[in-house]
Amino acid sequence: MDLKINIGNIQLPNPVGTASGTFGFGEEYGELLDLSQLGAIYTKALTPMPRDGNAVPRLVETPSGILNSIGLANPGIEKFLSDKVPFLETVKCPVILNVSGSTEADYKEVIERTDNLECIDAYEINISCPNVKHGGLAFGTDPIQVENLTGKLRKLTVKPLIVKLTPNVTDISVIAKAAEAGGADSISCINTVRGMVIDTKRKQSVIPAGISGLSGPAIRPVGVAAAYTVSRAVKIPVVGLGGIMSADDAIQYLLAGASAIQVGTGLFVDPLLPIKVLNGIQQYMKENQLEKISDFHTFIN
Amino acid sequence: MDLKINIGNIQLPNPVGTASGTFGFGEEYGELLDLSQLGAIYTKALTPMPRDGNAVPRLVETPSGILNSIGLANPGIEKFLSDKVPFLETVKCPVILNVSGSTEADYKEVIERTDNLECIDAYEINISCPNVKHGGLAFGTDPIQVENLTGKLRKLTVKPLIVKLTPNVTDISVIAKAAEAGGADSISCINTVRGMVIDTKRKQSVIPAGISGLSGPAIRPVGVAAAYTVSRAVKIPVVGLGGIMSADDAIQYLLAGASAIQVGTGLFVDPLLPIKVLNGIQQYMKENQLEKISDFHTFIN
Amino acid sequence: MKQFISTVIELKSIAEDYFLLSFTWIPDSTPAAGQFLTIRTTELSSPLLRRPFALSSFDNKSKTASIIFQKRGEGTKIMSQLIKGDKLDIMGPLGNSFSDFKAKSDNTKKKQVIVAGGIGTGPMLYLAEEMREGGIEPLLIVGCRTKSLIPFSSFNKNIETVICTDDGSFGFKGNVIDYMNSNDKLTSDVTIYCCGPEPMLKGCHAYAETTNNTCYVSLEQMMACGIGACMGCTCETEGEKKYARVCKDGPVFKSSEVKWT
Amino acid sequence: MKQFISTVIELKSIAEDYFLLSFTWIPDSTPAAGQFLTIRTTELSSPLLRRPFALSSFDNKSKTASIIFQKRGEGTKIMSQLIKGDKLDIMGPLGNSFSDFKAKSDNTKKKQVIVAGGIGTGPMLYLAEEMREGGIEPLLIVGCRTKSLIPFSSFNKNIETVICTDDGSFGFKGNVIDYMNSNDKLTSDVTIYCCGPEPMLKGCHAYAETTNNTCYVSLEQMMACGIGACMGCTCETEGEKKYARVCKDGPVFKSSEVKWT
Numbered sequence A, B: 001m002d003l004k005i006n007i008g009n010i011q012l013p014n015p016v017g018t019a020s021g022t023f024g025f026g027e028e029y030g031e032l033l034d035l036s037q038l039g040a041i042y043t044k045a046l047t048p049m050p051r052d053g054n055a056v057p058r059l060v061e062t063p064s065g066i067l068n069s070i071g072l073a074n075p076g077i078e079k080f081l082s083d084k085v086p087f088l089e090t091v092k093c094p095v096i097l098n099v100s101g102s103t104e105a106d107y108k109e110v111i112e113r114t115d116n117l118e119c120i121d122a123y124e125i126n127i128s129c130p131n132v133k134h135g136g137l138a139f140g141t142d143p144i145q146v147e148n149l150t151g152k153l154r155k156l157t158v159k160p161l162i163v164k165l166t167p168n169v170t171d172i173s174v175i176a177k178a179a180e181a182g183g184a185d186s187i188s189c190i191n192t193v194r195g196m197v198i199d200t201k202r203k204q205s206v207i208p209a210g211i212s213g214l215s216g217p218a219i220r221p222v223g224v225a226a227a228y229t230v231s232r233a234v235k236i237p238v239v240g241l242g243g244i245m246s247a248d249d250a251i252q253y254l255l256a257g258a259s260a261i262q263v264g265t266g267l268f269v270d271p272l273l274p275i276k277v278l279n280g281i282q283q284y285m286k287e288n289q290l291e292k293i294s295d296f297h298t299f300i301n
Numbered sequence C, D: 001m002k003q004f005i006s007t008v009i010e011l012k013s014i015a016e017d018y019f020l021l022s023f024t025w026i027p028d029s030t031p032a033a034g035q036f037l038t039i040r041t042t043e044l045s046s047p048l049l050r051r052p053f054a055l056s057s058f059d060n061k062s063k064t065a066s067i068i069f070q071k072r073g074e075g076t077k078i079m080s081q082l083i084k085g086d087k088l089d090i091m092g093p094l095g096n097s098f099s100d101f102k103a104k105s106d107n108t109k110k111k112q113v114i115v116a117g118g119i120g121t122g123p124m125l126y127l128a129e130e131m132r133e134g135g136i137e138p139l140l141i142v143g144c145r146t147k148s149l150i151p152f153s154s155f156n157k158n159i160e161t162v163i164c165t166d167d168g169s170f171g172f173k174g175n176v177i178d179y180m181n182s183n184d185k186l187t188s189d190v191t192i193y194c195c196g197p198e199p200m201l202k203g204c205h206a207y208a209e210t211t212n213n214t215c216y217v218s219l220e221q222m223m224a225c226g227i228g229a230c231m232g233c234t235c236e237t238e239g240e241k242k243y244a245r246v247c248k249d250g251p252v253f254k255s256s257e258v259k260w261t
Ligand SMILES: Cc1cc2nc3c(=O)[nH]c(=O)nc-3n(C[C@H](O)[C@H](O)[C@H](O)COP(=O)(O)OP(=O)(O)OC[C@H]3O[C@@H](n4cnc5c(N)ncnc54)[C@H](O)[C@@H]3O)c2cc1C
Pocket: B061, C036, C047, C049, C050, C051, C052, C053, C054, C055, C067, C068, C069, C070, C071, C072, C073, C074, C075, C076, C077, C119, C120, C122, C123, C219, C220, C221, C222, C223, C224, C251
């Protein structure tokens, strides 16, 4: 049985990663699970300058989900280089840096200043955070901007570029194709779904920022639908995520057409979930006589 | 305390209605709750010709939600006139006919052939069903089409037109404004969210139609965000729905800017929910000294 | 049909993962064999939908009803922890019944054969009891995978009962269709009533076709409203209308009216 | 920090809607007063997140830990139905502790005043116990709305304890700040440790400011990961960094470092 998958010019040992923003830069979870078993760590978003993040509270629970507005709180490149890279250099699984920003220049700067780091195997380009605005809507809602940005970043690095898409668009396949045309090696989807919770006692949004991002099992059907749609629109591999809480959920994504998956909110409920998901995928492959991950893609068309 | 709300040239006795497609034409639920207490019944979609609906199974449960692909199964105008109207004529609350179709002509025909019926108080124009396709995407994703269609239907009737929007768009405020520009008296949102569930044993979509519509508490934050966004984009009243399971949920919609709400999936769990929601709204108004529904709109901006 | 708050009288394990739940019956109407009810299993949002179960008995004097259910997923897991005195949010009785059809077929001289399997056992015990009380002597054929799944305590000794197990660990070895095929007396002049897994329904239908008899089956489908309003629970039918609602037009159908796939 | 499966030893009601839950402790590390753990309350998807609770006692010999919790919403409702022998998915010990700061302040001659209220009572009982065992005689001040909310059985008679009720139904009538203001001996040379509702924390902070003393508070915030990875549980702080993580940099902070709003 072969669990390896290829994304651009790299190979991931298995399809199970940890979603950006839910796993920090890996240190904390390293105490709870064996990082070397992961297919990849997708780090917290990195922006050139440190970001404090949004006003508190930043989290609220919803039926089978959570709403968050962290606001890309992160240490910025300087502190990343000094405080996080030494740890990442010790990590045995692939590390994929999630790159964010408010302007094109931000994305470029992050890649330029980290491209020489050996511990970074690929970039995930986060153009889909609902908690940071570019003229009202997320970057990743306009196919022309997406193709442009991807094209420009493409020139800066030979490392794989995984473009992360938002589900909050009319037609995600158009955005996926734009990223592919711009030179993306892979598409990951989905980022969080726009949502809001109002505190009826205080008569205001629970999260001061207002509309925020919904994640967790509540949105799993939305993620599976997106992974299915995108897989049929592009030729590059798709990384599926959104609400994965079990191996069966992950297998839904793989059958829908994804080549890899990420566990996000599920980590908060069970830190060992990535390992359990990986074991479950292996067992399913055995029971169903699948030899490699691409065999999952032969059933649904 | 005044619970009445105005939509176009009619008045609803209170803001609590039952969502289209979850309440049929009211007969069945009439055995379980007192229809005369409702703010309005929003009927099952009506199309000119009868529709059998989509292949089975049409339903599957998801975390805190359900996915459905009914496919607008309905009796068509003839049978509606002969079988449903006699009952609707006995109903004491306002009745709002949900109008659907595959072409502009379909919508027109439904309105033309029912406009003379006294038992129909208003129309809800369903341009947002994810289970019926117009060239791949729902009608309601293109602002130009939405304004056009609304404008044309506007000429056919003086009854209020409530245009029902899908959340599956990049910017719902653009679509809402288009409907308003076309002459809509109100916007209702949201219809279901695109989603998919895969049966990993059978290795195919549980629902044969594939991508279907997600409803229930899982999507409540999505609905509240949409109601909030649309309320700020248009001047006409907004009808909010999606995942309402309690009075508190309904109050979230009212605080977000909605003037009325609908209970959909919640009916399946508790048929008496609309009555409970109405009582809860009244109690909240008393406790918070709100005199009319528009007082809810003074807190969040 | 009524929504009511019932009180649990007893929950009892009757076979591996099978439970008999009896509870107070509030509506005035008397439920008939084949009718079902829906239960709200939690006040939380997951599992969300009410769960449908067919009645397995009804006692008009004590206004006590019961269902037999199998623990399968989260909803029935919660139900398997009910204790005496717990409150249950129930809606019922729902749907049509075997009795609707029995009335029509009673006056024929045919042998009434009741075939049950798995989670379909409950309603068929009720149907057999109903017939016996009405002076008809039905034959009850129950199919199970293995002995541990047989709810022995639920059978009435006064009803002729044949038990079939797939593995031969009790009674007839083979499935219910094998048994019917092996029993000469059954090939003609029978009316079959069946509730059980899909292959059993299909088998009974095919048997009835071959032997030129009538067969009634109770279908299962995912349900949302349970009362005919949402069009969610349809099954494919032969004839003019392409679909029928299992919850309202069924759950019992003449097997020749169902489109078997 | 470790994720482990613990076994419930006892669940006991100690006041209106308050419970003491004791369970086996598997990690090698010894939790300190102020540290917390998170509990997964269900395998269903709702309530989804693990729930955080501060430790209220720890017995190193029997490897038994406990928490005191209030039944508030769905998560704690499920917990209030636990019985001996049930398995619990626990992560802990998490966060810093009062003990971290106590170590620094111990050697001063100041009176150690421990102020507790509501769901903050658990960790403060533990802190008082810790001090007593370390040879310090703290003063424990507990504030409650009314008598029925006082967990009498949880107090240790060997610790000087003052109980305040808002309605005067037991002990001192008034809140804990009123009590401190009414007690001359407390106005100077005290170190205050507080865990309780926000107004109590603020009150203790203000009291400490006015009297020129140091105060440590344990904060609450919605948590997702509980281990410092998600940046979800931050609180506003004075100083260079705008926010600190309650789960990892706290939950215990020097009150002057917290930005009070
Ligand atoms: C008319 C009818 C009568 C039934 N009578 C009985 C009975 O007498 N005894 C018995 O044990 N079972 C009966 N069932 C099946 C029973 O409803 C399911 O076993 C139960 O809903 C499972 O719920 P769960 O949460 O435990 O399992 P889940 O894991 O949620 O579901 C297991 C399977 O049960 C079915 N199911 C789940 N929810 C529903 C729903 N809302 N509507 C219909 N099917 C659903 C689905 O096929 C699903 O795959 C009946 C079903 C129908 C439609």
